[in-house]
Amino acid sequence: MSLAYYPGCTLKTKAKNLEEPAIASMEVLGFKLEEITRWNCCGAVHSLADDDLIHQVAPVRNLIRTTEQGKNKLVTLCSFCFNTLKRANLLMKADTEKRNTINSFMDDEIDYSGEVKVIHLLEVLRDEIGWEALAQKVKLPLRDLKVAPYYGCMLLRPREVAMDSVENPGILRKLVETVGATSVDFPESTRCCGSYQIISDPGVISAYAWNILSSALSYGAEALVLTCPLCAYDLGQGQEELVKKRAEFKGMPIFYFTQLLALALGLDHQVCHFELNYGNPESLLREKNLLP
Amino acid sequence: MSVKAKKRKGPTTTKVKEERKVPEVKLIPVYIMGKRYEVPEGLTLMKAMEYAGYRFIRGCGCRGGTCGACGTVYRKPGDYKLQVALACQKTVEPDMYVTQIPFFPANRAQYEFAELTSAPEEVFKLYPELFRCVACNACTKACPQGIQVMDAISALKQGNIAEASRISFECIQCGLCTSRCFGELAQYHMFQLARRIYGARILPRAEHLAEMVKAINEGKYDDILNELKRVKKDELEKLYREREEEPVTAGEDWKPRDTTYL
Numbered sequence: 001m002s003l004a005y006y007p008g009c010t011l012k013t014k015a016k017n018l019e020e021p022a023i024a025s026m027e028v029l030g031f032k033l034e035e036i037t038r039w040n041c042c043g044a045v046h047s048l049a050d051d052d053l054i055h056q057v058a059p060v061r062n063l064i065r066t067t068e069q070g071k072n073k074l075v076t077l078c079s080f081c082f083n084t085l086k087r088a089n090l091l092m093k094a095d096t097e098k099r100n101t102i103n104s105f106m107d108d109e110i111d112y113s114g115e116v117k118v119i120h121l122l123e124v125l126r127d128e129i130g131w132e133a134l135a136q137k138v139k140l141p142l143r144d145l146k147v148a149p150y151y152g153c154m155l156l157r158p159r160e161v162a163m164d165s166v167e168n169p170g171i172l173r174k175l176v177e178t179v180g181a182t183s184v185d186f187p188e189s190t191r192c193c194g195s196y197q198i199i200s201d202p203g204v205i206s207a208y209a210w211n212i213l214s215s216a217l218s219y220g221a222e223a224l225v226l227t228c229p230l231c232a233y234d235l236g237q238g239q240e241e242l243v244k245k246r247a248e249f250k251g252m253p254i255f256y257f258t259q260l261l262a263l264a265l266g267l268d269h270q271v272c273h274f275e276l277n278y279g280n281p282e283s284l285l286r287e288k289n290l291l292p
Numbered sequence: 293m294s295v296k297a298k299k300r301k302g303p304t305t306t307k308v309k310e311e312r313k314v315p316e317v318k319l320i321p322v323y324i325m326g327k328r329y330e331v332p333e334g335l336t337l338m339k340a341m342e343y344a345g346y347r348f349i350r351g352c353g354c355r356g357g358t359c360g361a362c363g364t365v366y367r368k369p370g371d372y373k374l375q376v377a378l379a380c381q382k383t384v385e386p387d388m389y390v391t392q393i394p395f396f397p398a399n400r401a402q403y404e405f406a407e408l409t410s411a412p413e414e415v416f417k418l419y420p421e422l423f424r425c426v427a428c429n430a431c432t433k434a435c436p437q438g439i440q441v442m443d444a445i446s447a448l449k450q451g452n453i454a455e456a457s458r459i460s461f462e463c464i465q466c467g468l469c470t471s472r473c474f475g476e477l478a479q480y481h482m483f484q485l486a487r488r489i490y491g492a493r494i495l496p497r498a499e500h501l502a503e504m505v506k507a508i509n510e511g512k513y514d515d516i517l518n519e520l521k522r523v524k525k526d527e528l529e530k531l532y533r534e535r536e537e538e539p540v541t542a543g544e545d546w547k548p549r550d551t552t553y554l
Contacts, residue, residue: 013412013451040427040446054474058427108429 003124004071005033006062008042008081015078015229017273021262022077022121024271029129029137033075036065042081043088045196053102059088060102063116064109073117075124077258079154079228086118086161120155122171122227122257123163131178139266141180144288147255148184148221149173150212152231153192166190175257176225179264184221188212193231194238202237206245209238213252222284223253225260232256236278253281263290323389337364337390338379351394357381360464363436363471366390376436376468396467398478401485410493412451419482422448424475431469431479437462441469441479448482456483457490513553 003026011019023033039062047055062085066074076082092099093114103111125134149172156162156169164171169190176183194208212235216224226232232254243251259272269291274282285291319330322340329344338352353361362379369387379392401418408414416422422445431441440459447455460483469479507513523531536548547554 009446009449009451038440038443038446040442041423041425041449043426044423054426054428058425061427061429106429108433 001030002032002034003075004066004069004073005035005075005077006039006042006066006081006085007035008076008078010080010229011078014233014276015256017276018077018227018229018232018256018258021256021267021272022258024267025258025261025265026121026124028265028267029134031124031129036062036069036071036074038065042078043084044080046084046087053098053105056088056091056098056102057106059084060092060112061106061109063089063092063114063118064106064112066116067112068110072115073119075119075121077121077227079120079152080230082118082120082163083154083161087158089114089116089118090160120163120227122155122175125175125261126171131174135178138179138264140264140290142260142264142288142290143180145181145284145290146184146220146222147176147181147225147260148186148216148219148223149176149189150216150224150226150231150235151190152226152228153190153195154228156190172225172227172257176260179260181260184216184219186216186219186221188215193228193234195230195234198234198237205234206238206241209235210242210246213239213242213249217252221252223255223281225255225257227257232278239278251279253284254278255281320384320386322384322387325391326389331384333384335384336380337366337377337382337384337392338362340384341379341390341392351392352380355380358464360466361394362392363394363396363466363468364390364392365434365468365471374434374472376434378436378466381436393468393471396471398467398470398481400478400481403485405488405492408489408493410453410489412448412453414489415448415453415482415485418485419478421475421477422482425449425477426475428474430472430474431477434468434472436466436468437464439463444483444486445477445479448486453486453489454494456486457494460487516553 007019026033041058042062043055043058063074066072074085076085091114092102092112099113125131149169151169151172156164156166159166162169173183173185188211191212192208193212194205198205213224224235226235235254239249239251242249254277259274259277262272263269263285269285274285282291318333320333321328321330323329324341324344324346329340331340331343335343338348338355342348351361353359357378357380360378364377364379364382366375366377366382367373367389368375368385379390399419399421403418425442425445427442427446429442431445432439432443435441439462444456444459447453447459460480463480463483465480465484467480470477473479520528520531536550538546538548
């Protein structure tokens with residue numbers, strides 16, 4: 001089965017280790033992630049100013065491309081792309097006045113009114129494949145690996161785009177358990193990683209990272225699993241400083257959910273591109289006999 | 293020569309003159325930089341401007357639609373859309389408002405090309421304003437070459453230098469995209485950088501060329517060249533006339549009779 005897929009710019013540069021294991025895993029599961037053509041940047045950040053419609057143009061144009069290519073459902077992988085595309089879609093569906101303004105500005109494109117359903121790959125795993133069916137496909141259960149699910153903000157906030165319970169999400173926990181690892185719940189799993197503050201105030205990033213990582217550590221986690229390239233970057237960069245400053249902190253591997261999925265499905269670990277992850281996640285995996 | 297000239301001036305002369313009656317030229321109104329002129333129908337915008345009295349010492353380049361020097365914007369009556377063209381290619385239409393934009397100030401990064409790799413970050417570092425693009429698509433609408441300018445910008449953001457280079461291949465650097473850009477990007481300079489990186493760092497090298505250069509340097513052709521240098525002019529001409537040529541219809545496996553130097 002083919003699914004229209006929107007990668008986003010970062011997955012083509014810094015986060016190939018998020019995309020490539022996803023495509024390979026979905027193929028094993030009988031789905032072809034088919035990249036829509038002529039896509040552009042998702043808009044990166046949803047603009048909170050009510051009248052700032054120009055920043056809705058980028059996400060809406062991608063949704064128009066999807067419709068043009070005969071698809072009414074669009075799968076995303078990056079949390080930020082998921083968030084901006086889904087929010088722009090809601091706006092086009094619900095707000096007639098803004099919809100008309102945007103459509104008339106984009107007079108080079110067909111009119112759009114929110115026909116595409118924007119989903120995240122995690123939702124495909126949960127709703128279209130199902131955890132039980134997925135469990136049957138697991139060839140290498142990630143036994144003994146203690147992983148803390150980290151959601152960040154973009155999968156769950158605001159409420160109208162959340163793919164799971166905003167207060168007590170469980171979708172990543174289900175995935176971690178399905179691939180045979182131990183899920184370590186911790187209270188900071190929905191805390192902000194610091195986001196784009198890494199550009200304006202890089203100093204605060206390690207403080208955010210310490211809050212999140214020390215909490216996960218105290219609950220017994222050996223690694224974090226997440227979906228967002230910006231969270232991965234911030235928590236990686238933040239750690240770099242923490243390792244220097246805190247003698248007791250040895251660093252914590254960060255995995256994309258698609259890497260754990262691919263590994264558990266028995267795919268060649270090359271497809272996971274662990275070399276692009278922060279630190280050295282491979283040594284932990286070797287310790288658990290999950291890598292040759 | 294004189295005979296020929298006489299022949300030409302023969303009895304046909306009067307007939308030609310009769311045929312060359314000046315056709316009635318229809319004049320149409322155009323507004324050049326806001327001022328109304330009447331110019332002959334069928335002229336290009338550039339010719340029309342010259343007819344109206346403008347003299348181009350720059351901004352006219354090749355007059356053949358390939359140099360990008362005569363980017364022009366115009367509007368037709370009753371239409372809110374801004375149109376673009378090359379002044380040397382587009383013919384005048386009644387009541388159009390025209391102005392040429394032969395140059396548009398745009399940020400052009402300085403770099404030492406030898407130090408650049410094929411990494412996407414090279415473009416990001418030299419042109420960080422790339423990420424100011426909001427996908428408004430004004431650049432694409434402003435391209436007289438019909439290039440999907442915004443798609444090429446998207447390709448650069450995605451780190452796909454090869455794709456940006458492919459899409460922008462027919463760019464003639466007129467700068468109209470930049471003149472319309474909401475995010476103040478210099479698209480055409482970015483594309484030039486992309487094509488340079490693509491050509492020098494991504495496109496596969498022709499390995500047989502290096503081999504051939506090596507063979508030449510090692511003197512493979514020295515003897516035959518020296519021999520030719522010693523030959524007299526007449527003999528050389530004979531050799532040239534009698535040389536074996538590859539037939540136009542030759543297939544890939546064609547070989548000359550003498551294969552000593554293949």
